[in-house]
Amino acid sequence: MIVASNLSKRYPGGYEALKDISFEISAGQMVFITGHSGAGKSTLVKLIASIERPTAGSLVVNGQNLSALRRSAIPYVRRHLGMVFQDQKLLFDRSALDNVLLPLQIAGLPRREAIRRASAALDKVGLLAREKANPIALSGGEQQRLAIARAVVNRPTVLLADEPTGNLDSDSAADILEIFAEFHQVGVTVVVATHDQSWIERYHPNVLRLDHGRLVA
């Protein structure tokens, strides 16, 4: 599903965020990317989401080699990817439902079908009752759940999250993690970058541990 070979990322100015890492994540796996702050977790997530490009090595996601991808092909790669960020990147000028509808509008789904699926996604994360609320009126945990609903509404094969519980209290964080586990159980590949060690003890996922840009486990 996701295969990295000798992957490196060097930023302009010479800082090397990832150094020659190789790994393979197969379909349906739940993988945590861990490591200290600045270890390269976010860089790896950005490379998988093709927000940034590798400077060396190759990264294949869903059979697409991202290093050789044309710029115009990037949107279609991202549509198979559900992305959840630490700062949820919700839009506060529209309702919760409209936030979840956005990926479906981009995919060009008929509106009726889109609303049906968006409602189902909101139901899945327990926010159906708040579909008309503006995200600003939701708690931190609810906002993150809304972000997850938006990420999964397109039924992606990979759910990719960067520190999704970074801003949450432990109860909300546990909720979020439980939702990820549920998606994993129905066959979605889940990749979560986090520095939170407590999760690992609880879910026993596969772990990619980064240290100063190198893979150590």
Place this chain on the structure above:
Amino acid sequence: MNAWFSQHRAALASAFRRLWSTPLNTVLSLLVIGIALTLPGFGYVLLDNLRDLGNNASGVQQISLFMNLDADKKDIGEIENRLKQAATGKWRFVPKEEALKRMQASEDMAEIVASLPRNPLPDAFIVEPTNSEPEALEILRKEIAGWPKVAHVQLDSAWVKRFDAFLKLAKLALWMLAGIFAAGLVAVTFNTIRLQVLAQAAEIEVARMIGATDAFIRRPFYYYGALQGALGGLLAAGLVFGALTLLAEPVGELAALYGGSFSLRAPGAIEVAALAAIGAFLGWLGAQLSVSLSLRKFD
């Protein structure tokens, strides 16, 4: 295909919403665009009317050929032959008796004519040349003036020339004016779209992140620019109509003073549509330039 259509409809709806959601900005932009289009639009209508006036006065573009008073039937036949050979267009012989009769028919002149001891009028030809170019008319006038027993050839060519030159100059000035205002319109759209892009930065960033193509992101802005331009064009058409309505009466009075009936012709549906289309095109162009530049920072 269906998805394509629904995405375009959504982009158009979103453009309408954005126009509607900031009414003050929208009204101000429309006024700027409307006024920018009004000036060349009004100039066009005015020139169009002047050209009509010139065409109506095409009777002026005839050559009057007056014979010597002592010219006889043979001389007239000679001129007829020459006119036939020159094949310059329509011509008509006006014998002096007919000219006198016409004068008697006119009330003011009847008395004067009656007091004349004999007919003072010459025989004449009125030539309407097919080629009414001022240069060609002038050449023809010179040629005719050289024919035997021709006393005088009259051509209001100076007036025709001046009018023609004026129209040409006015047309050129109108094009320059239109060019300047078109550039202004593009600049206005450029700026409003730039502000729109800044205001929608969050949405653009999120949409990119979840797989929106460039076309998806750009489309609403194109519609916005084109819609704004088209509405500005319609506003301009309205302003032109308003100006013509205000001018109609004074123009009518002026025409009456010159003994004619002339009324300003208002632009037709096609011209209004053209104005809206030009506005839409220029708005789209401004949006295109603006979006291309403004979206670079999202890469």
